[in-house]
Amino acid sequence: MPKPIILFADxxxxxxxxxxxxxxxxxxxxxxxxxxxxxxxxxxAGGIDLAILDIRLEDDGDERDLSGLWxxxxxxxxxxxxxxxxxxxxxxxKIILTGFPSYENVREALAxxxxxxxxxxxxxxxxxxxxxxxxxxxxxLSASERRQAEIPVAPAAMMAEVPGIRVQAQRKTWILIxxxxxxxxxxxxxxxxxxxxxxxxxxxxxxxxxxxVVGLVVGxxxx
Amino acid sequence: xxxDPGDVAVEVAFLLIxxxxxxxWPLALEEAVAPFGRLHVVSEQxxxxxxxxxxxxxxxxxxxxxxxxxxxxARLRARQPEARMVVATLSPTWQRAREAMQAGAFDYIRxxxxxxxxxxxxxxxxxxxxxxxxxxxxx
Numbered sequence: 001m002p003k004p005i006i007l008f009a010d011x012x013x014x015x016x017x018x019x020x021x022x023x024x025x026x027x028x029x030x031x032x033x034x035x036x037x038x039x040x041x042x043x044x045a046g047g048i049d050l051a052i053l054d055i056r057l058e059d060d061g062d063e064r065d066l067s068g069l070w071x072x073x074x075x076x077x078x079x080x081x082x083x084x085x086x087x088x089x090x091x092x093x094k095i096i097l098t099g100f101p102s103y104e105n106v107r108e109a110l111a112x113x114x115x116x117x118x119x120x121x122x123x124x125x126x127x128x129x130x131x132x133x134x135x136x137x138x139x140x141l142s143a144s145e146r147r148q149a150e151i152p153v154a155p156a157a158m159m160a161e162v163p164g165i166r167v168q169a170q171r172k173t174w175i176l177i178x179x180x181x182x183x184x185x186x187x188x189x190x191x192x193x194x195x196x197x198x199x200x201x202x203x204x205x206x207x208x209x210x211x212x213v214v215g216l217v218v219g220x221x222x223x
Numbered sequence: 224x225x226x227d228p229g230d231v232a233v234e235v236a237f238l239l240i241x242x243x244x245x246x247x248w249p250l251a252l253e254e255a256v257a258p259f260g261r262l263h264v265v266s267e268q269x270x271x272x273x274x275x276x277x278x279x280x281x282x283x284x285x286x287x288x289x290x291x292x293x294x295x296x297a298r299l300r301a302r303q304p305e306a307r308m309v310v311a312t313l314s315p316t317w318q319r320a321r322e323a324m325q326a327g328a329f330d331y332i333r334x335x336x337x338x339x340x341x342x343x344x345x346x347x348x349x350x351x352x353x354x355x356x357x358x359x360x361x362x
Contacts, residue, residue, distance in 0.1 A: 107324070
């Protein structure tokens with residue numbers, strides 16, 4: 001069975017190193033991120049089974065720094081415009097980790113948001129120690145496995161209800177309509193160029209043929 | 224089909240699990256929720272039976288008078304999965320907030336006696352999405 005891949009984001013290098021080593025000894029494949037930009041990139045690249053996000057990812061001394069929490073909320077609310085990235089980012093379970101726990105932050109992390117899903121599946125204080133984090137990871141991964149087992153394949157009708165997929169389908173339709181319009185205009189202009197010998201009409205025809213080809217290539221390659 | 228309580232034109236059914244004998248907070252809450260709907264108050268002992276009997280849009284659990292908050296929230300959630308469940312307390316802590324929200328609470332708030340503040344919190348609550356399936360019980 002492959003090792004679960006965990007993204008661990010914390011700007012405290014020493015803490016990140018210690019916890020990463022601990023989790024590797026426990027059998028996990030851990031990818032590190034030292035700030036919110038790195039964490040966002042790693043999440044966007046896909047292949048992550050679980051993300052652990054420190055709340056203060058930029059500055060531990062700044063109590064207004066909620067970058068890790070914002071990242072969790074941002075990905076939880078993300079409208080998946082590209083099925084293979086946005087949707088997956090949204091579905092990665094996240095554990096919020098902090099050295100400065102407060103009930104307001106728990107609310108932000110665990111309260112249901114757009115679509116009824118919370119930003120994170122758990123909230124752990126650093127003071128609770130590595131074992132508490134490990135227990136939270138095990139719970140989150142096992143809950144995620146159960147959820148995935150319950151939805152083996154999303155039926156087409158159900159997928160069509162996912163906003164991003166609907167947007168994608170609409171875009172595809174418009175691109176193909178544009179390609180069809182280019183075909184008509186290009187043909188008309190080409191015909192005009194042959195009859196009248198006007199070079200501008202020929203140029204216009206070529207332009208619409210290029211548009212037609214681009215439209216067909218882009219339109220048919222969309223999922 | 225029940226209308227969405229997020230739509231303010233619909234009368235919202237509120238249930239408070241609290242102490243009817245305590246005059247201050249239930250009364251303050253009743254005034255605060257008046258523009259949105261009606262508040263029914265029951266004790267901790269009556270709560271589950273009431274949740275079996277009638278549907279509510281919002282269930283507020285007063286943590287200061289309920290002994291096992293997380294357990295009550297989980298049992299209420301099982302009976303009324305569509306309800307927005309809120310735990311209100313005088314002294315919020317992050318550990319209790321985590322417990323309540325993992326048991327299925329939609330929100331965890333500080334009890335306020337200020338009508339405007341409570342009304343704003345209720346309005347915000349009604350505008351938010353309906354709850355999804357309960358979080359896996361992780362504790």
